[in-house]
Amino acid sequence: MEITFWILAAITVVGAILAITLRNLVHCVLSLILFFLGIAGHYLLLGADFLGAVQILIYIGAVAVLILFAIMLTRHVTGTEGPREVLGGKWWTGMGTSIIVAGLLWAVIRRDQIAAMLPAGAAKTSIAEIGRVLVGDWVVPFEAMAVLLTAALIGAVVIALEEVMRRR
């Protein structure tokens, strides 16, 4: 069990690092898919099988394909610029901030006695229970989410088509 965790952790970390450091945008998205797969593996390892399936369906099936389409609709598909042009103007502030955040979180988690000594848990939630709760106790957030997704869909189409509508 422990070796599985370390293999999956290596996959996710390598995928995330490659996704933000590679120069070719299509390679970046492929590394991001590797990262999403690693996270789905973590969900399966933790016993959240429904969320593992949802992760693959939504992130790899929808978000990654959406990002690929956005790359194809904008220019510089191969992106063979020099190393200077990949980074933004004040890239050192971003790197410094992320290093400080990582150090702070690491220091806080390392001192936490409860997290280190917590007994193995293995909580269980079956898919049938998730379905029952989703249309029972959680029906109002569920419907609000449906409205939000519809609004986001309409908004995305309106924003992307703005110029075409103005031309007519």
Add this chain to the structure above:
Amino acid sequence: MNVPLSNYLMLSAFLFAIGLCGALSRKNAIIVLMGIEIMFNAGILNLIAFWHYKLFVAPTAQMFAIFAISIAAAESAVGLALVIAVYRHYKSVDMDEMKSLQG
């Protein structure tokens, strides 16, 4: 499962820092969105790890994770539409060139 909770917290803190670095220091707007997705996933992994170690009432963490994933999907759809609109206006997706609102 004998992996302590702190391993998961460490992993997701590290992933969050990687995503933050990508979102703050890259020039391409699409990579910035990808960094935001990495940060989202790190947060949700934290939630599921807490659920596994029974620090949540059973179905609540899964519900939170499902709603967070839906919101992330909606956010990325709107964000990429914005990137396409910005590209149409500036003919580029460089963050450094979007400074019409700069004071």
